[in-house]
Amino acid sequence: GAGVSQSPSNKVTEKGKDVELRCDPISGHTALYWYRQSLGQGLEFLIYFQGNSAPDKSGLPSDRFSAERTGGSVSTLTIQRTQQEDSAVYLCASSPQFGAPQETQYFGPGTRLLVL
Amino acid sequence: GDSVTQMEGPVTLSEEACLTINCTYTATGYPSLFWYVQYPGEGLQLLLKATKADDKGSNKGFEATYRKETTSFHLEKGSVQVSDSAVYFCALRENSGGYQKVTFGIGTKLQVIP
Numbered sequence: 001g002a003g004v005s006q007s008p009s010n011k012v013t014e015k016g017k018d019v020e021l022r023c024d025p026i027s028g029h030t031a032l033y034w035y036r037q038s039l040g041q042g043l044e045f046l047i048y049f050q051g052n053s054a055p056d057k058s059g060l061p062s063d064r065f066s067a068e069r070t071g072g073s074v075s076t077l078t079i080q081r082t083q084q085e086d087s088a089v090y091l092c093a094s095s096p097q098f099g100a101p102q103e104t105q106y107f108g109p110g111t112r113l114l115v116l
Numbered sequence: 117g118d119s120v121t122q123m124e125g126p127v128t129l130s131e132e133a134c135l136t137i138n139c140t141y142t143a144t145g146y147p148s149l150f151w152y153v154q155y156p157g158e159g160l161q162l163l164l165k166a167t168k169a170d171d172k173g174s175n176k177g178f179e180a181t182y183r184k185e186t187t188s189f190h191l192e193k194g195s196v197q198v199s200d201s202a203v204y205f206c207a208l209r210e211n212s213g214g215y216q217k218v219t220f221g222i223g224t225k226l227q228v229i230p
Contacts, residue, residue: 033218042222043160043205056217091160103209104150105218107160 002026004108006092012114013082021077021111025094032075033095033105034067038088046090049075082115089113118143122206122221129196129228137191137224139180139206147210149173149182149189154203154223163191163204196228 005024013019025032034046045059049069060066064082069075079086089112093105122139129135141147151163151173164173169184178193189206206221 035220043220045218045220048217093160104162104165106162107152109159 004092004094004106006090006108006111008111009109010112010114012116014116015084016081018078018080019082019113021079021090021113023075023077023092023094023108025073025075025092026096026106027073029094029096029106030072031095031103032069033093034075034077035091035093036061036088037091037110043091046077079113082113084115087113087115118147118208118210118217118219120206120208120219120221122204122224124222125203125225127224127226129226131198131228131230132195133228135191135193135196135200135226137204137206137226139189139191139221141187141189141206141208141219143187143208143210145210147208149180150207150209151178151180151189151191152205152207152220154205156202160205196226198228198230201226201228 004026007022032049036044036046047054047060047067048056051072052069064080067077089110091110092108095103095105119142148167150165152160153163154160164175166173166182169182172181180189180191182189203223203225205223209218
């Protein structure tokens with residue numbers, strides 16, 4: 001079946017503009033994660049969804065970042081008033097089952113964001 | 117809080133050399149441990165995992181053993197190939213307040229030269 005998909009694959013924007021990144025998880029997966037991968041750094045956790053609710057928003061770097069998930073499926077990550085330091089690859093992952101520590105995360109290909 | 121420490125790369129090896137990428141962790145409970153791999157131009161994918169102490173995960177010739185006494189999950193391969201060139205991420209997943217929190221290491225880049 002289809003894996004996790006993300007769109008757009010690449011986004012170039014000007015500083016100060018808002019951007020929306022989309023994630024389509026694998027059908028039936030209840031958990032959804034957003035990460036940021038900056039050049040020379042590891043994976044930075046941003047936010048986690050269980051169904052439509054987000055129990056952990058601790059990773060969002062500032063109040064310019066927000067995310068929502070509707071219908072327990074598609075999620076959008078919105079960055080308002082983008083800054084150059086927001087340039088990174090934004091990765092989405094989903095996993096099938098809540099409460100199962102051994103569950104694997106399935107990653108999407110990422111959205112490469114460049115803020116000029 | 118939870119953390120994962122892995123050796124910084126890049127690691128450069130000749131084909132057929134032996135590989136070890138160290139990974140240690142700190143966690144309050146009993147996490148599951150994972151190695152993910154990111155090949156050039158591709159997304160992250162699970163390489164192997166172990167869910168309890170002394171478990172050994174293995175895949176594609178790679179192995180890692182969950183060592184609770186040393187809080188380690190080192191990745192090993194006896195003979196690397198050029199096709200193993202990638203970035204390798206160690207990760208842990210722990211039940212935290214009723215949900216699964218995942219923490220990744222910074223990633224170790226492996227370059228295998230012919």
